[in-house]
Amino acid sequence: QPVLRLEYEPPAFLAKDVDLTVELDDTSKISCKVEYERQREGADLVLNGERKPAQMEIQSVLINGESLDADAYQVDDETMTIPSAALPVKVGEKISVQIDVTVVPEKNTSLNGLYKSSGNFCTQMEAEGFRNMMYFVDRPDNMSIYRTKVIASKSVPHLLSNGNDVERGDLPDGRHFVLWEDPWPKPCYLFALVGGDFDVLTDSFTTCSGKEVRLGIFVEKGNLSKTPHAMDCLKRAFKWDEERFDREYDLSQFNIVAVSDFTMGAMENKSLNIFNSKYVLADNDTATDTDFLNIEGIIGHEYFHNWSGNRVTCRDWFQLTLKEGLTVFRDQEFSSDLNSRASKRIADVQLLRDHQFKEDAGPMAHPIRPDAYEAIDNFYSLTVYEKGAEIIRMIQTIVTPEGFRKGLNLYFERHDGQAVTCDDFVKAMEDANEVDLSLFRDTWYTQAGTPEVSVKTSYNAEAAELTLTVEQSCPATPGQAEKEPFDIPLAVGLVGTSSNGPLRFKVGAADAEEVDSAVLRVTKAKQEFTLHGVSEKPVPSLLRGFSAPVKLSCSELTRRDLVFLAAHDTDSFVRYESGQELAKQILTELVEKAASGVEADALDHEDAPLLLSSLEHTLRDASLDRALVSLALAMPNESAMADAMEKGTANVDHISSACAALRRLIAEGLGPLFAETYEATREPAKNESPGDAVARRQLKNSCLRYLVKNSALREDALRKAVHQFEAPENMTDRYGAVLAVRDIDCSERTRLLQDFFDMYKSDKLVVQKWFRVQAQSALPSTVDAMKSIMDMPEVFDIKNPNCCYAVFNAFAGGNFTGFHAADGSGYTFVADRIIQIDDINPQVASRLAKQFSSWRSFTAPWSTKMHAELERIAAKKDLSKDVAEIVHKSLEAP
Numbered sequence: 029q030p031v032l033r034l035e036y037e038p039p040a041f042l043a044k045d046v047d048l049t050v051e052l053d054d055t056s057k058i059s060c061k062v063e064y065e066r067q068r069e070g071a072d073l074v075l076n077g078e079r080k081p082a083q084m085e086i087q088s089v090l091i092n093g094e095s096l097d098a099d100a101y102q103v104d105d106e107t108m109t110i111p112s113a114a115l116p117v118k119v120g121e122k123i124s125v126q127i128d129v130t131v132v133p134e135k136n137t138s139l140n141g142l143y144k145s146s147g148n149f150c151t152q153m154e155a156e157g158f159r160n161m162m163y164f165v166d167r168p169d170n171m172s173i174y175r176t177k178v179i180a181s182k183s184v185p186h187l188l189s190n191g192n193d194v195e196r197g198d199l200p201d202g203r204h205f206v207l208w209e210d211p212w213p214k215p216c217y218l219f220a221l222v223g224g225d226f227d228v229l230t231d232s233f234t235t236c237s238g239k240e241v242r243l244g245i246f247v248e249k250g251n252l253s254k255t256p257h258a259m260d261c262l263k264r265a266f267k268w269d270e271e272r273f274d275r276e277y278d279l280s281q282f283n284i285v286a287v288s289d290f291t292m293g294a295m296e297n298k299s300l301n302i303f304n305s306k307y308v309l310a311d312n313d314t315a316t317d318t319d320f321l322n323i324e325g326i327i328g329h330e331y332f333h334n335w336s337g338n339r340v341t342c343r344d345w346f347q348l349t350l351k352e353g354l355t356v357f358r359d360q361e362f363s364s365d366l367n368s369r370a371s372k373r374i375a376d377v378q379l380l381r382d383h384q385f386k387e388d389a390g391p392m393a394h395p396i397r398p399d400a401y402e403a404i405d406n407f408y409s410l411t412v413y414e415k416g417a418e419i420i421r422m423i424q425t426i427v428t429p430e431g432f433r434k435g436l437n438l439y440f441e442r443h444d445g446q447a448v449t450c451d452d453f454v455k456a457m458e459d460a461n462e463v464d465l466s467l468f469r470d471t472w473y474t475q476a477g478t479p480e481v482s483v484k485t486s487y488n489a490e491a492a493e494l495t496l497t498v499e500q501s502c503p504a505t506p507g508q509a510e511k512e513p514f515d516i517p518l519a520v521g522l523v524g525t526s527s528n529g530p531l532r533f534k535v536g537a538a539d540a541e542e543v544d545s546a547v548l549r550v551t552k553a554k555q556e557f558t559l560h561g562v563s564e565k566p567v568p569s570l571l572r573g574f575s576a577p578v579k580l581s582c583s584e585l586t587r588r589d590l591v592f593l594a595a596h597d598t599d600s601f602v603r604y605e606s607g608q609e610l611a612k613q614i615l616t617e618l619v620e621k622a623a624s625g626v627e628a629d630a631l632d633h634e635d636a637p638l639l640l641s642s643l644e645h646t647l648r649d650a651s652l653d654r655a656l657v658s659l660a661l662a663m664p665n666e667s668a669m670a671d672a673m674e675k676g677t678a679n680v681d682h683i684s685s686a687c688a689a690l691r692r693l694i695a696e697g698l699g700p701l702f703a704e705t706y707e708a709t710r711e712p713a714k715n716e717s718p719g720d721a722v723a724r725r726q727l728k729n730s731c732l733r734y735l736v737k738n739s740a741l742r743e744d745a746l747r748k749a750v751h752q753f754e755a756p757e758n759m760t761d762r763y764g765a766v767l768a769v770r771d772i773d774c775s776e777r778t779r780l781l782q783d784f785f786d787m788y789k790s791d792k793l794v795v796q797k798w799f800r801v802q803a804q805s806a807l808p809s810t811v812d813a814m815k816s817i818m819d820m821p822e823v824f825d826i827k828n829p830n831c832c833y834a835v836f837n838a839f840a841g842g843n844f845t846g847f848h849a850a851d852g853s854g855y856t857f858v859a860d861r862i863i864q865i866d867d868i869n870p871q872v873a874s875r876l877a878k879q880f881s882s883w884r885s886f887t888a889p890w891s892t893k894m895h896a897e898l899e900r901i902a903a904k905k906d907l908s909k910d911v912a913e914i915v916h917k918s919l920e921a922p
């Protein structure tokens with residue numbers, strides 16, 4: 029039943045030219061005339077097609093213009109088969125196949141295929157949505173030239189598709205049409221079509237070779253004032269890809285449409301990107317600083333796909349990381365070049381470790397290029413995207429940024445217009461740089477799991493030598509018991525304890541070049557490296573910049589060493605990491621203490637003063653980027669602690685009390701300093717750059733969150749929160765104030781939540797923030813609050829993915845104590861929703877179901893209660909393939 033990577037076979041027929049006519053209506057008529065070229069003698073033409081999601085009905089099938097009787101072809105739940113005998117052409121010859129169907133877009137709640145969102149028609153075809161709108165060879169190695177005629181009543185003024193609009197006009201029956209032609213061959217997953225009544229922002233961009241591109245952003249009526257930021261981002265993306273990677277845009281128009289109902293973030297359809305409105309709409313009153321940055325990243329991401337994904341695409345869906353890992357890497361670099369590189373890097377590492385490491389350690393673990401899948405949508409995963417981007421980043425580290433740019437240019441040149449594999453990408457990098465990446469490729473692309481790397485050092489003062497002994501291993505994952513050693517680029521530096529600064533050294537030989545940072549290539553299970561010219565006993569700074577997606581340990585680093593690195597390392601990732609490691613060690617001991625029955629009190633922990641003085645040093649260091657100070661203040665959370673523990677040993681009560689105790693320790697221990705820092709960051713400084721303002725607000729709101737946890741300062745802090753809410757700089761402050769009171773049962777909380785709702789109740793995206801705060805509250809009333817939200821039909825719609833994410837996923841994935849309530853009420857609530865949503869949108873249901881896959885991490889009663897809910901979901905009638913895959917793998921994996 030699963031699809032297997034090694035069973036790839038090229039298609040028996042290729043669609044060369046596709047001529048589509050789409051009449052948008054309650055029941056839409058779609059006519060698709062295709063020139064199919066035979067590739068294999070004697071093969072039937074097997075077309076993908078699924079009736080169910082959009083009630084697709086076949087009207088007629090014509091071969092070379094002649095009608096084919098219904099009994100001359102076979103149709104089942106997933107395919108239409110036209111027998112070879114009905115297709116009298118030899119290999120290399122073309123035959124015309126025209127299929128007419130009707131679909132009902134309104135009924136398509138899966139949001140996959142052609143559907144309606146807030147009255148507008150739109151499409152989502154990746155990965156396999158086209159088959160919900162038409163019988164077709166729905167696979168990415170089937171690339172065609174599309175001509176698309178869109179027809180609708182004039183109450184639907186905007187009719188869009190891919191490419192250039194070559195003709196438009198009125199029809200005798202009072203309707204109108206637009207004809208689109210896309211000159212670039214593409215797979216059907218990049219096809220898009222939109223019909224609706226929008227507000228439009230237009231602009232233009234002149235490319236490096238002087239071609240003018242018309243830009244358009246289409247949004248639901250009334251949202252025009254929230255589009256300028258997205259347009260600025262789009263123009264920056266065009267420019268950046270020219271400058272950094274020599275990529276020029278290739279058509280005379282580029283459009284973005286924002287819709288309210290969208291399962292994912294956005295989609296890179298050729299010249300017609302479709303976005304979840306959350307990643308387009310922004311103004312100061314309604315969007316936080318983080319929203320603005322996310323929009324920039326995602327606008328960039330979809331635009332960059334024009335080359336990494338569209339001009340060069342994937343041969344099959346197992347190669348998904350070929351375009352996604354690469355494009356995430358490209359959007360990360362875009363955001364880093366335009367904003368603070370250090371804080372972007374730390375945020376990306378946090379995302380990877382909080383969510384991808386969990387995936388790698390659980391029942392859904394898969395290599396970035398998986399070997400098998402049941403529902404491909406389940407593999408639009410953190411592993412394929414985020415770990416995939418780390419693999420690309422390591423290649424850049426190995427071949428250097430200039431070498432990477434050369435390799436990327438060769439890749440695009442060599443494979444333009446083709447559907448290729450991850451191996452093709454690596455080959456281009458090898459050929460452009462004359463390096464051998466075979467070990468790298470054969471480990472990182474094929475093995476799942478997070479490698480563990482441990483380092484021991486020994487210093488020889490006489491010889492001025494430091495020896496590093498590096499060992500690596502990787503835990504078993506489903507289907508992969510044993511792993512080969514990975515090819516790991518380990519970036520290291522040395523910090524001198526007498527100079528408090530970087531030490532220079534030489535790698536390998538005493539006459540090598542002197543450096544202050546080096547990348548060691550770890551390729552064996554155990555390996556030694558010698559650094560020469562090391563003038564004093566150093567503290568090693570390891571895995572600089574998080575140079576590889578591994579778990580690193582160095583047991584000889586003392587807690588004082590960690591504090592030292594947090595204060596003095598020149599690498600901002602290692603500074604951050606050292607503080608986190610210290611906190612994690614203390615938390616681990618607090619969890620152990622709680623397990624032995626002692627009420628966790630962080631104040632009497634012997635290393636509490638060390639942690640506090642380290643944080644104090646960071647807070648007082650005026651030379652630091654405030655965004656980094658704020659990141660240093662965020663302690664490892666409950667879920668990170670659960671992940672770090674041995675399988676089957678995570679006790680929710682012990683973890684929760686330890687984490688709460690640590691937050692209290694910091695709040696009580698540094699209260700006056702937080703108050704002082706809050707005052708210093710409250711107002712904009714003179715000549716402050718926009719980036720500095722973002723960092724300042726981030727730190728301000730971190731301080732506020734600690735201040736409300738300080739018993740002596742709480743009352744004053746609540747006043748500060750109310751004031752900040754009433755006189756905010758922008759939404760960051762208003763939302764920050766609500767977040768600060770989220771977990772406190774007080775009148776200020778009631779008031780701010782009420783005011784927030786009253787102010788923004790007509791703005792869907794802001795109301796989703798209001799949902800999220802309540803779903804993530806640690807107060808015991810949270811499940812009831814979510815039930816009340818579900819009873820507000822004017823703002824909550826369970827068919828809308830954003831609503832589900834803001835309530836159910838926010839709760840299950842971001843409210844540790846609520847989801848894991850010992851009585852099982854959180855589990856039951858979420859499982860009920862999975863069962864309910866499965867009939868509406870399987871992809872949304874399956875994303876929620878992934879939250880149960882960590883059940884084996886916990887002790888009883890949590891593990892048994894999660895397991896019982898998984899069994900209940902598994903027993904649902906007509907469970908979707910998407911959810912079934914997650915649930916079955918969760919139940920089966922050891």
Ligand code: ARG
Pocket residue numbers: 154155291292294295296329330352405408871
């Ligand atoms: N290619 C899109 C992006 O990463 C994501 C589309 C995913 N769609 C899906 N149904 N899984 O930009």
Ligand code: ZN
Pocket residue numbers: 329333351352355
């Ligand atoms: Zn993407």
